[in-house]
Amino acid sequence: MSVAPTLEVETALWDRRPLVIGMDEVGRGALAGPVSVGAFALTRCDVVPEGLRDSKAMTARARERTAPIVREWGIAAVGHASAAEIDAVGIMAALAIAGRRALEELHAAGVDVVSSALLLDGSHDWLSPRLRRPLAITLRPKADRDCGSVAGAACVAKVERDALMVAHDAEHPGYGWASNKGYAAAVHMDAIRTLGPTRLHRRTWLKSDGAVSASAAA
Template sequence: MTKADLRHERAWLREGPLLVAGMDEVGRGALAGPVSVGVTVVRATTRPCPAGLTDSKALSAAARERFEALVQTWAVAWGVGHASAAEIDEVGIIGALRRAGERALSRVEAACGPVAAVLLDGSHDWLTPPAQGDLFSAADVGPARAVRTLVKGDLRCASVAGASVLAKCERDRIMTALAAGHEAYGWDRNKGYGAPDHLEALRTSGPSEHHRRSWRLPGVGSAPASACEMMVP
């Protein structure tokens, strides 16, 4: 198993920023529930990360819970932001990711001050606001930040790996809580993803208020054209 470290963060910190935030999302491909974005912040004096820290997908549920507590005490600051299924339907998945990311950054900046450098997992910068005049309102636009993307950042960068663990743990708890009132969908087990029990419940019961209704949900039919136009690939 690949273990994350702080090499990428320290290299960027040597260029001048006082703080670097690692960011990762969870729930992007789910059919129901929010999309969640985690952030962990490090500085030049941050000690090495908890031993064994890696992408949340490579950890068991028990290991994620253990690392969640370790990351919260290790990071300079941390936060998780969420955007609901209704918001995903409103502005598309990219706009919702941006909202959740800005909410997470607002939480960490309340604790540690402005963060001007963000390491983002993957190859696509969904955090930087688009040009004015598109679908997204000024409410979705945060302060200007330098963003660097890194493929497999959740495996390579400790701050990004920590962010993935925090986001996964919080979102799992949200889906387990939502499952209590929507037992047929099995969200306590599948966390809103397209598992067989979830798909069968969609076919027999239809979507709930927590489903992403602008998506082409299996067994439900096509999304409305107006909703599909809101989606950003």
Template structure:
């Protein structure tokens, strides 16, 4: 079955209803047992051009294709950013709070780049607003199930965030190759779990997610 191609229809609808900018948001690494959780953001406005050909939800793309598309997505967006929350923060605060923390950090990057964050409409994948609880002042957040599949700004954000996080895990693999992070990117593959059982956990692991013996 051919994957659904995202469009900018919903973003243009929001812009036509009064939004000055729309920030598409998606998270990556939520279910990993090692590495940070990442939140990607792509800002679009009425001046944005056509979505780069091939952009999809990052889960529908090969690693090679994501690497090709990520710079195109960054160039296409008016602004883009990736915020991170570390494994120790996930252990301390929980994954939902860390989605908000990573999102807050991405918003700060956008603000520092010149984006008018406070007046933007945030388009968040899913049906739960995990972003506003992390913010001192609430923003206008619109949630949409399968926005990463259907909405171009969110799909682009997912690709940017996925490539950013994957590169972190590949770099950590060079330091600690036994955990096979270049292959599993911190998710619970059989080789990853076997390495934890043999060698124990590292500072990059979400230790509260592991068996007590690790």
């Protein structure tokens, strides 16, 4: 059974900054569709919405049920970087582009991003290289599991990206995106070999025979 995230890390950050912005990425390992980054701004509080967990430990129905509750809890934004952008600059730079777009969306919604503490899932700062100015970033491995703001960011981003892939499935039938969301499921791999890649595929991640490149996620 998955453990509910807490606000222990956020509380320490709130002692220094008025807002915490949790951030996490989804779709990094997919072969088709965008890579997406959720950014979730949260003021000091002491309760995490019931049912919020690491998005990977939640069912699709649970994520869809919880995402609107998360959006009422704080201010959420999702940035995307397209497959073409991933091919052009690589996955790490594309992550940073998507993250910057999410922060720009928060800024447009009235969030003071510059004075906020950013809580980034993982041990590598992929965000800073594409920022126009340095921000206060805290790295936290497993933050999507342990930290409420990051779990909220991941849940909202996952639901939004999944909805995009379901819509793309209707435009490009045969790849099974409604169920596999662009990841390397067997039906998806078979379709790449028989139908070829679409404009939504990360072509630099595919070999000429439709197999996945060994360096795709490097």
